[in-house]
Structure formats: structure tokens, C-alpha cells
Amino acid sequence: MRKHILIVLGLLVLAGVGIFVWLGWPDKAQLDVAAVTGQRPTISEPRSQIIPTVKVAEAVGWPAGAKPTPAAGLTVERFADGLDHPRWLYRLPNGDVLVAESNSPPRGHSFVDRVMRYLMGRAGAGVPSANRITLLRDANGDGKVDLKSVFMSGLNSPHGMALFEGQLYIANTDALVRVPYTEGATKISAKPELVIKLPGGENHWARNVIPAEDGRTLYVSVGSASNIGEKGLDLEHRRATILQVWPKEKRSRIYAAGLRNANGMAINPQSNQLWTVVNERDMLGSDIVPDYLTAVELGDHFGWPWYYWGGYPDKRVEPANPQLQQYSKRPDYALGPHVAALGLTFAGDVKLGQRFATGAFIGEHGSWNRVPPSGYKVVFVPFGPRGWPVAGAKPVDVLTGFLNADGEAQGRPVGVIGDRTGALLVADDVGNVIWRVTAAGQGGARQTAAR
Structure with a gap:
């Protein structure tokens, strides 16, 4: 009897191994990241998995004196440190920098939620949200913070910030709120006023807000609640969208849809x-789907969850939506699979020399669903004179070295902005640092901001 039991157990083990092999677990990339970047990326056949490939870079932080590696001709130094999961940055007119110290709201207690808590904890994102905005001031223009002050507290997983018509708008995970702003203030104690409610929490929790090009409205990004709508499409109401908001009237509409997690937004000055x-979808293999950079117009639909990259069907999504296929807009520029592109700012305010004079800087937070890992760096996409990515151009590394030789995360870049001197500031939510990148010899431009 015992012999038969051992035989059965052995067969079950072999069957389990066979299933894992059949699933291709863990899936490994067959293409270089560069092949899945640019205007015409390679879109290979999907390799769908029941058990996802998981390759989380364990967060270890920066050893004493260590820092990322800048591109040739650039230098990098600490602008501010000792922060608590700094995610997003915003520069005020007087040169002060606001940093949202924020994280995901508490997750649920399902098996998936517990797994995600574990994975995010390894990645450095498991700490409770500080729920505050901190002000950083470089009073003498030497490229180092002289004053660090709690600007606002008691928020709800705040992320995007925007000054508009004398009011500071803050994108909490569940609401767009605003407070009066006085130039030079180091603290705001006013109770935030609700502008519009937003679908909060769930999967992609971070919201962003920027003034629209019309000078009258705001854009607010709201990520999806799931990977591909597997929790039910009712939960995705007004999610995976960019909203257009009329702040005076406190009303909004969907400006564009089918955007799984459109975190970074910016107006191209050209x-x-x-x-x-x-951020595009997961669990189709290590080679797809590419995250992307794209222009957005009123009424655009980029296909999520039914389609990706302009019409490739995701057969996992039910019910199907065949009518949408011909209307799914193809993005303008692929950034590579699973790089987790979050931060976005355009050259103009950022002055890092001729090589980086025209184009977009992008903070890539880094993958969890790819072997080997992708992202974990800041890149630059060069644009031509007409305001579009240069034909055939690939992303240019600006800041690397966030992964150490053992594949551990010393840092993870998120928000990117220019400071008042033309340097690039990069929020690092694992290193708890704001990095400052300058052209060699630029250093701290000793300009005194108006107070």
C-alpha cells in the first residue's frame, strides 16, 4: 500500500513539474529590450501564463556614498534625502519643490492582496503611506536643500500636484482637492476643498493632475483597478482614463480611454x-506588451483591456469587444516591456546640453513580470523639430545603476522634473532620495528665486 502511495505521489510531482514546464514558468525574454522599443517595436506572440513570471528586485537602498550612474557628460548628486517613499515632484513658480511622500492605501485581505503585499514589500513599496507633501527649498542656489518643511499632511495617498489660478490642486487616490496657495508659503493648514471624486485605491492607486493646454481645464489620470479587467468591468468605471476637469464648475468628462495606467502626463512645449x-498589461510573457509614450487627443481609445498596441487582441478578456478593434489607437513610441514608465517631463526647463535639448525624460520604475528585469532607470526620447519622436531613435539612458550587481534595487526612479536652474530632479522611492542631474560643469546655478 505504501509503495502505491509513493508511486502516486511521484506521478503527481512529475505532473506538477510538467504543468510548470507547459506553462513556461518562469518565462524568460527571447528578445532584447531594445527590440521592443521605438516607433516600430517587435510585437511577438503572447505567452500567456496562469502563474505569472515574478522577478522582483529586492529593495536594499543605497550604500553609504553610492549613487546612480549618469550618462557621459552628466553628473548626479543628492538634492535631498531622508524622505519617506518620495513618489512625485512639482516645482512652484518661486523655485521651491514639492514632493509627494506617498504609497498605496491599505490593500484588502484576499489571497491576491496578500501576495501583492508581499511582492510590494520586497520591492520597497510595502511601507504605509506617509500621506504628506513636503516642501524643499534651495535658498542659495547651490543645488542642495537648505529647508525641508512639511507642507501638507493628512492626505490620502497623494500624488500629482498642480498650481492653477491661485489654487494648489492635489490628486489624492480617491479625489481631486484644492487649497489656496500663497507664494513662498512653507506650510498650508487649510482644509482641502473637494473638486471631484475619483475611483480610489484598488490596483493602480496613483493619480496625476496637470493644467490643460486650453488654460481653463485640468487633466487627471486614473489607472485601472486590475490587469485586464479580471475583477469585472463594472469596477473599471471611469478608470483606465484621462479625465478633463472644469475646476470652477466641479465637473469632468472622459477625455481619453483604454489607458491602463497613464501616470506621467506633460504638455509638449513644441x-x-x-x-x-x-504602463501596459502583464502576464503575456517577458517580451510584451511594451509600455509606451504617446500623444493623446480628445476621444482617443488605446484599446485596454481588449486590445494592445493598436489592435492586437488580448484573448483572455471576456466578453470580447470586436467593434473596438478598428478604433484602437496605436501609441506613438514603445519604451520596452514591463519597464513601468511613470515619470514624464519634456526638455525645456531641463537643460542638460545639446544631446538632451529636445525630447522627453522618462522615469522607469522597473519590472516585476520580466526575466531579466527591465526599466530601473531614467531615459530620454529624442524629438524632432515638429514635436514627434525622431524616426528610428531608441531611448537614451540618462541615469542607470539603480540595480546592483546582485540584481537588488538600490533605488527606483519615479517622478522627474526640471529645477529652476535647468537640472533634472529624480524622485527615488526606494532610496528615499531626490537626485539632481546636471551637465558636467553646470553644478549649482547661483540664482536667487523671488520669494
């Missing part, structure tokens, strides 16, 4: 047009 970076 064309005065909205652009965004988007």
Missing part, C-alpha cells in the same frame, strides 16, 4: 499637446 506614458 506642439502644446498632451502626452503621457502608460
